[in-house]
Amino acid sequence: xxxxxxxxxxxxxxxxxxxxxxxxxxxxxxxxxxxxxxxxxxxxxxxxxxxxxxxxxxxxxxxxxxxxxxxxxxxxxxxxxxxxxxxxxxxxxxxxxxxxxxxxxxxxxxxxxxxxxxxxxxxxxxxxxxxxxxxxxxxxxxxxxxxxxxxxxxxxxxxxxxxxxxxxxxxxxxxxxxxxxxxxxxxxxxxxxxxxxxxxxxxxxxxxxxxxxxxxxxxxxxxxxxxxxxxxxxxxxxxxxxxxxxxxxxxxxxxxxxxxxxxxxxxxxxxxxxxxxxxxxxxxxxxxxxxxxxxxxxxxxxxxxxxxxxxxxxxxxxxxxxxxxxxxxxxxxxxxxxxxxxxxxxxxxxxxxxxxxxxxxxxxxxxxxxxxxxxxx
Numbered sequence: 001x002x003x004x005x006x007x008x009x010x011x012x013x014x015x016x017x018x019x020x021x022x023x024x025x026x027x028x029x030x031x032x033x034x035x036x037x038x039x040x041x042x043x044x045x046x047x048x049x050x051x052x053x054x055x056x057x058x059x060x061x062x063x064x065x066x067x068x069x070x071x072x073x074x075x076x077x078x079x080x081x082x083x084x085x086x087x088x089x090x091x092x093x094x095x096x097x098x099x100x101x102x103x104x105x106x107x108x109x110x111x112x113x114x115x116x117x118x119x120x121x122x123x124x125x126x127x128x129x130x131x132x133x134x135x136x137x138x139x140x141x142x143x144x145x146x147x148x149x150x151x152x153x154x155x156x157x158x159x160x161x162x163x164x165x166x167x168x169x170x171x172x173x174x175x176x177x178x179x180x181x182x183x184x185x186x187x188x189x190x191x192x193x194x195x196x197x198x199x200x201x202x203x204x205x206x207x208x209x210x211x212x213x214x215x216x217x218x219x220x221x222x223x224x225x226x227x228x229x230x231x232x233x234x235x236x237x238x239x240x241x242x243x244x245x246x247x248x249x250x251x252x253x254x255x256x257x258x259x260x261x262x263x264x265x266x267x268x269x270x271x272x273x274x275x276x277x278x279x280x281x282x283x284x285x286x287x288x289x290x291x292x293x294x295x296x297x298x299x300x301x302x303x304x305x306x307x308x309x310x311x312x313x314x315x316x317x318x319x320x321x322x323x324x325x326x327x328x329x330x331x332x333x334x335x336x337x338x339x340x341x342x343x344x345x346x347x348x349x350x351x352x353x354x355x356x357x358x359x360x361x362x363x364x365x366x367x368x369x370x371x372x373x374x375x376x377x
Contacts, residue, residue: 035057
């Protein structure tokens with residue numbers, strides 16, 4: 001049996017339980033220290049790194065009596081972080097092993113706090129770990145590593161979902177999930193779910209089978225210039241119309257993008273506006289927080305109208321080459337936008353919703369903009 005010194009996020013017991021696949025009560029733990037090493041926050045992400053440092057001491061936990069299967073699970077989880085397992089001697093003389101960063105990987109940047117990490121990142125990390133460990137024995141580690149950014153986005157979606165507040169008149173009924181199988185996972189995922197649910201007469205339904213498309217939350221924003229009374233739209237090729245057989249695969253739509261782990265919807269909207277159209281947004285007006293297609297998808301939209309300065313020269317092409325984006329921007333008067341909406345010539349639901357929201361609030365926005373500061377406040 002072998003022993004492991006843990007100094008970072010695995011000290012959060014719910015995460016350690018997920019990785020090892022058993023409850024904390026069945027894990028032999030004791031406090032420990034590793035002399036000659038320092039724990040620092042990684043500049044590249046919300047996790048710690050450890051490095052040799054004369055005179056320093058890293059405090060953590062010693063996990064005792066781990067089996068080969070335990071280390072296989074730990075290696076599978078830690079693989080995404082490019083750590084190597086090396087032998088060390090603890091302050092009390094106990095022999096152990098520790099995951100150290102590979103040479104040149106991760107940059108230490110100031111102190112790291114477990115308590116601060118737990119407040120901001122523990123829930124997301126546990127959701128992500130649950131998905132990662134579900135692939136053990138089913139998918140190669142390298143394949144899971146490639147999916148890790150989207151795994152974290154899906155985990156962030158679950159964190160955001162915990163704060164959702166919708167439909168106060170709707171039934172808050174019982175649901176019994178009898179089976180859930182992830183039949184596809186890459187950039188997106190597809191789950192098959194078997195369940196029974198409470199019916200409106202108070203009984204429980206027969207078991208039913210459903211499939212759900214699993215994505216991440218997205219922020220969408222329609223930039224609006226109240227002084228010029230016009231909006232900015234973006235255009236890009238979309239796979240939905242292509243797969244449906246639509247003859248118009250390039251779509252006019254608001255600026256949009258997935259919300260990154262730890263990012264707020266507002267911050268995502270501002271980031272996407274810079275990436276896709278090269279514009280800086282002022283104040284953001286919430287339009288709605290809605291499911292794209294609640295019957296079969298987890299995709300959830302946080303929609304805004306954003307104040308923006310939209311002179312003629314602002315239009316062009318943009319997008320991130322690293323994401324294969326090729327995006328063209330368009331300026332359109334409010335009247336022309338509404339003419340397209342009324343003619344049912346817009347095929348993008350969030351754009352239609354944003355247009356009609358703007359029609360309802362346009363006079364207020366134009367009035368407020370006359371007294372707004374340059375930063376939109």
